[in-house]
Amino acid sequence: MKNKKKKAPNPMWGGRFDFGSNNVAKKYTSSLDKDKRLFKQDIKSSLAHALALREANLINRKEYSQIIKGLNKILKEIENNKFHWEEELEDIHMNIEFALEKKIGRAAQKLHTGRSRNDQVVTDLKLYLIESINEINSLITKTQKSLVNKALKFHNQLMPGFTHLQLAQPITFGHHLLAWHEMLERDYGRLIDSKNRISTLPLGSGALSGIRYNLNRNKLAKRLRFKEVTKNSIDAVSDRDFAIEFLSCACMLGLHLSRMSEEIIIWSSTQFGYIEIPEEFCTGSSIMPQKKNPDVVELLRGGSSKTIANLIGIVSLLKNQPLAYNRDMQEDKGFVFESIDYCVSSLEIFSSLVEGLKINRKRMEEDCNLGQITATELADYLVLKGVPFRQAHSVVGKIVMYADKTKLQIFDLSLEELRKFSKKIEKDVFSFLLPSESIKSRNLVGGTAPKQVLKQATKAMKMLKNRKKS
């Protein structure tokens, strides 16, 4: 004869098990620590599911109202830190269902009709991601506004532009800030695109094959603000493309925040001295009393590596999984949440840091007197006088060599000196050679001319102000 049955390992699925619980295995398989974060979305989707059950007459009016009240109570309890977590129960979904049963009894046992945790977990994650994208996008917009505001103010501020981190051509500081704005603009658009693809409702897919009850999936989708329902139940519970796509957007955003931070670090160094980071974003050194280190931007740069790691992480998590649901998928949330946290906290701090940046106009201008920074302009000048560009390039090369030898900049040379290299050079050359003059000539759309920058910044600000809050 069989011994008396031991306590089932889990009240939600323990029916077919004869063994008692193994605490190590329970702990190992639990995802509660991570998916606790989905409580709002889990309750929201359960509320909608309960209504669908009611409409299909699978629960009666009383049961429906008990479920709704119970779930709302649980929501309040979790929000007010009064909820009793059963660490023993695998995840947030079971915790909520178990708590509901304790509150309302039998009616709670009907809530999981026509639903599997497989379609439930992916629905919750999608809801969470949609909300997170909205939050990230409003922070991107806030950051863009800070950048564009500064670009408006500094639209005609001369500074050196770099390639290979070597002095290249004069630009305006506003123009550079608008480059950052453009990077963030693409991030914004990418996130909107990804949100569109997230917006398909998996509920109604069951474990993998669909459900036999007549739930109105389209109504459910509408209520949960999904654009449409998923069209294949196997795909619906196996699909994590949307999470990969989000993580790829987050990775690109991280990359952008990191590159911008890197420039802030360089520009704020003593040697450059172009900008000053507000003190509240810096730290001192415990040994070197003079130090003011750019730790916040360094952590923005360093932290962005998590967004790269999480993208690689989720791709490797998925690549060998057969359809449909596998428990491996539980690991997806760690990657997603960490990247969300990086994006949200980094954008928050970056936008206020940008607002507080102090600009050292003089230092930026001084550096335009180095590195023969208008040599390309001189070549352009010769081209406009009819010299083929390659020949002009070579003539200017010689002039640069001469100026370097005499420790002068090309705009310090006299007209006579310049004419030794080309008789095409005349008095009007100086409007090409002076950095403050040369920037004005880059006056096509997208160029660095103050006029263009002002125009672009004004347009950008208008666009940002009209942007709808989602």
Ligand code: ARG
């Ligand atoms: N904790 C699980 C997860 O996050 C929930 C889904 C469980 N489904 C299952 N068939 N065991 O993925």
